[in-house]
Amino acid sequence: MNKCPNHIFYYMHEYLDGEISFEHTRELKAHLASCTSCQNHLEQLTNAETFVQSASQLVAPKNFVEGVTARLPKEKSKVGMKRWFHQHPMLSAAALFIILMSASLFSSFSEDEQFSFTKQPNLVVEGENVIVPEGEKVTGDIVVKNGNLQIKGEVDGDVTVINGTQYLASTANVTGEIEEINQVFDWLWYKIKAGVKDVTMFFDSEHSK
Amino acid sequence: MDALVNKRIKEVLKGDREAFAEIVELYQDVLYRVCYRMLGNKYEAEEIAQEAFVRAFINIHTFDPNRKFSTWLYRIGTNLCIDRIRKKKPDYYLDAEVAGTEGLNMYSQIASTEELPEQELLKMEMQDRVQYEVSRLPDKYRTVIVLKYMEDLPLQEISEILEMPLGTVKTRIHRGREALRKQLSHM
Numbered sequence: 284m285n286k287c288p289n290h291i292f293y294y295m296h297e298y299l300d301g302e303i304s305f306e307h308t309r310e311l312k313a314h315l316a317s318c319t320s321c322q323n324h325l326e327q328l329t330n331a332e333t334f335v336q337s338a339s340q341l342v343a344p345k346n347f348v349e350g351v352t353a354r355l356p357k358e359k360s361k362v363g364m365k366r367w368f369h370q371h372p373m374l375s376a377a378a379l380f381i382i383l384m385s386a387s388l389f390s391s392f393s394e395d396e397q398f399s400f401t402k403q404p405n406l407v408v409e410g411e412n413v414i415v416p417e418g419e420k421v422t423g424d425i426v427v428k429n430g431n432l433q434i435k436g437e438v439d440g441d442v443t444v445i446n447g448t449q450y451l452a453s454t455a456n457v458t459g460e461i462e463e464i465n466q467v468f469d470w471l472w473y474k475i476k477a478g479v480k481d482v483t484m485f486f487d488s489e490h491s492k
Numbered sequence: 493m494d495a496l497v498n499k500r501i502k503e504v505l506k507g508d509r510e511a512f513a514e515i516v517e518l519y520q521d522v523l524y525r526v527c528y529r530m531l532g533n534k535y536e537a538e539e540i541a542q543e544a545f546v547r548a549f550i551n552i553h554t555f556d557p558n559r560k561f562s563t564w565l566y567r568i569g570t571n572l573c574i575d576r577i578r579k580k581k582p583d584y585y586l587d588a589e590v591a592g593t594e595g596l597n598m599y600s601q602i603a604s605t606e607e608l609p610e611q612e613l614l615k616m617e618m619q620d621r622v623q624y625e626v627s628r629l630p631d632k633y634r635t636v637i638v639l640k641y642m643e644d645l646p647l648q649e650i651s652e653i654l655e656m657p658l659g660t661v662k663t664r665i666h667r668g669r670e671a672l673r674k675q676l677s678h679m
Contacts, residue, residue: 296666300647324673331672335641338622343524344538348516351545355509 287314287321295325299332388471400427411447417454424459445470493518497561504552512552516545519562522643523569529638530573532627540576544569559652566645566653570635577631625675633668640665 294311297303303311315322368375400406400413403421407414413427417435424440425432431447434455441459442449449463464473497518503511523544528537547568548555555564616624626634626642639650647665651658 293666296662296669299669300662300665327673327677328669331669331676332641334676335622335626335637335672337618338529338626338642339619341521341525341528343520343541344534347520347524347538347542348513350538351516351520351542352509352513354542354546355512355549 287318291321292324295321295328298325299328385471388474398428398430400430400432401425415455417452443473445473494561498557501552501555501557501561504549509549512549515548515561519545519565522562523565526566526569526638526643527573529623529626529642530570530631530634531576532623536576540572541569544572547572560649563649563652566639566643567655570639570653574631574635625672628675629668629671633664633671636661636664637668637672 291311291314294303294307297307298311315325398411400408401424403423403425405416405419405421406425407416411430413425413430413432415421415425415432415434415436415438419436420439421437422439424442425438426443426445427447427449428445429447430444432442432444432449433452434442434449434457435452436454437456437458439458441462442457443462443464445464447463447465449461451457451461462473464470497515500511500515504515520541524537524541527541527544528534531537531540544565548565551568555561613621613624626637629637635654636650639645639653640647645653647658647661651661654661
């Protein structure tokens with residue numbers, strides 16, 4: 284290209300890289316002072332640098348991210364579930380609570396298949412039938428599980444029959460509520476009501492203290 | 493930023509794709525830009541940049557968290573670009589016009605080692621001219637010039653991205669600068 288020594292060009296690049304030593308700078312400067320061709324050369328190199336640096340800052344096209352995620356291999360559903368739980372902690376807790384609660388309630392409904400009833404002094408029991416005899420008066424609530432209840436006399440309180448039927452004779456007189464529970468949901472509802480009643484009673488007793 | 497990225501990478505390692513989407517969000521512009529500068533075509537750039545992210549996702553377990561994530565990502569991206577350039581597969585987008593140019597489509601890009609007529613060059617917008625000159629560089633010089641001047645990366649990082657000795661990177665930059673100077677000498 285021209286007869287200037289090769290190392291001068293090398294120094295130019297060292298200079299452009301910002302890695303030139305003090306001695307090389309001095310030699311380069313001395314040479315440039317006397318050589319217009321090399322002055323030109325260095326100027327052109329600097330211009331070339333500025334030229335490429337002037338390239339504008341592009342941004343990725345819209346929907347680039349969606350494009351990538353669409354191309355990714357499928358993730359394990361386990362992770363998706365986990366993330367959902369992380370993002371909705373309250374819902375997760377509620378769901379877990381409901382699952383556990385209903386499980387225990389359902390099992391207690393089906394497992395409690397033994398005949399049982401509230402012990403009251405003047406009740407008569409015949410097989411799985413509990414009878415309030417005619418002319419007798421029972422004070423307090425009666426609960427019969429997995430059995431039938433016949434009321435011929437008086438009951439001063441609530442009557443509940445679970446998984447059975449209740450029969451009221453014409454002479455019967457019940458001061459409280461009569462309830463018959465045969466469905467799972469009735470059972471649930473009964474349990475919830477009982478729970479609420481317990482809680483309110485607890486608070487009432489707290490208050491009265 | 494590195495701490496955030498490393499946290500996201502840990503989540504990706506557990507298989508979380510949404511964490512990866514956040515990483516893509518952070519680096520999409522950088523990677524797309526490099527691919528565009530290397531390939532000179534926005535459709536190809538988008539395709540290759542997306543492919544680079546997909547590969548990063550699949551091979552995320554090979555990433556060393558003590559290193560810079562961007563370096564690793566640049567390496568995947570530039571390797572894919574170089575592969576694409578070497579395959580010279582002009583099988584599609586031939587008719588696609590190059591961004592912001594009139595009548596300059598991929599046919600003209602294929603022949604870009606040959607100089608365009610002076611008149612064509614004068615009609616070009618400045619930005620297209622920059623891209624045109626860069627795409628005329630031989631690909632081994634083009635890569636280092638793009639990384640150094642368009643991405644403003646230090647030589648040390650370029651040497652890590654391209655997995656070549658610092659001396660080689662310097663030599664290529666010197667030659668790339670000379671090649672550009674020659675291309676532009678009659679401007």
